Amino acid sequence: MTQNEICGPRHVAIIMDGNGRWAQERKHPRVWGHIRGSQIVSQIVEQADDCGVKALTLYAFSTENWSRPVTEVKVLFTLLRKFLKKERKRILANNISFKVIGDISDLPAATQKLILDLEEETKDFEGLKLTFAFGYGGRKEIIDSINKFIKENPGKELEESKLNSLLYRPEIGDVDLLIRTGGDKRISNYLLWQIAYAELWFTKTKWPDFTREEFKNILLEVSKRERRFGMVSTTDCLENSRKQADENLKIIRKN
Numbered sequence: 001m002t003q004n005e006i007c008g009p010r011h012v013a014i015i016m017d018g019n020g021r022w023a024q025e026r027k028h029p030r031v032w033g034h035i036r037g038s039q040i041v042s043q044i045v046e047q048a049d050d051c052g053v054k055a056l057t058l059y060a061f062s063t064e065n066w067s068r069p070v071t072e073v074k075v076l077f078t079l080l081r082k083f084l085k086k087e088r089k090r091i092l093a094n095n096i097s098f099k100v101i102g103d104i105s106d107l108p109a110a111t112q113k114l115i116l117d118l119e120e121e122t123k124d125f126e127g128l129k130l131t132f133a134f135g136y137g138g139r140k141e142i143i144d145s146i147n148k149f150i151k152e153n154p155g156k157e158l159e160e161s162k163l164n165s166l167l168y169r170p171e172i173g174d175v176d177l178l179i180r181t182g183g184d185k186r187i188s189n190y191l192l193w194q195i196a197y198a199e200l201w202f203t204k205t206k207w208p209d210f211t212r213e214e215f216k217n218i219l220l221e222v223s224k225r226e227r228r229f230g231m232v233s234t235t236d237c238l239e240n241s242r243k244q245a246d247e248n249l250k251i252i253r254k255n
């Protein structure tokens with residue numbers, strides 16, 4: 001697949017949903033779905049890289065998921081630890097810059113260390129920016145960012161660009177494409193600020209059945225969509241549309 005370097009989905013975010021139902025349909029406990037689901041993550045990461053995606057942000061555990069049965073939560077922690085151990089080599093070999101966004105302070109200390117070490121080791125890598133949203137909530141990210149600003153700049157007004165720079169991983173920028181598997185059409189507190197102009201894609205496929213092929217097709221379909229960003233019509237990409245908006249503002253202010 002040839003990617004348009006600037007106009008293709010640069011930042012893709014995925015809500016990896018449907019694990020529990022996938023397992024229940026097969027008369028297995030929900031955690032089976034999580035185990036199966038965690039096994040396909042690396043294939044999707046690889047496909048993103050192959051298709052020229054620059055940033056991939058995966059929703060693995062939300063702030064609301066803390067309300068699940070403790071046994072299920074523990075399995076999710078274990079799967080994260082296993083993923084980190086298993087994929088470390090591959091992440092390093094592929095120049096992937098890894099980061100977790102969210103509150104990981106309640107994870108076992110050993111898992112926190114695995115995360116922090118891998119983040120440190122890969123922080124200057126220039127390949128795919130792979131982000132796991134774990135213990136993550138979109139509202140919490142916005143509130144945390146605003147509070148950081150207030151603390152550092154008492155009495156000052158917060159601007160959009162400043163808030164952008166205070167998010168958990170500012171360098172990944174806005175989401176171009178948000179995919180949700182599992183059939184539900186909702187956002188579930190994911191990247192609320194960053195999805196303002198994202199293309200949305202909902203698939204009935206449950207996460208454990210999601211394949212490289214389906215992912216590739218979605219990327220292809222979405223790169224054919226016309227993203228207008230409030231304009232009448234354009235084949236230009238965001239970069240050009242922002243320049244145009246700035247030019248127009250200058251002209252209007254002059255007159």
Ligand code: IPE
Pocket residue numbers: 016017018019020021022060061062065076182
């Ligand atoms: C997504 O699958 C994984 C997490 C939320 C951790 P679910 O566990 O939500 O699966 P369903 O939606 O109940 O099928």
Ligand code: IPE
Pocket residue numbers: 015016017018059060061062064065184186188
């Ligand atoms: C969203 O899925 C969170 C993750 C995929 C990690 P949920 O299954 O928790 O979302 P709701 O409860 O259906 O909105």
Ligand code: MG
Pocket residue numbers: 017018019182
């Ligand atoms: Mg779900």
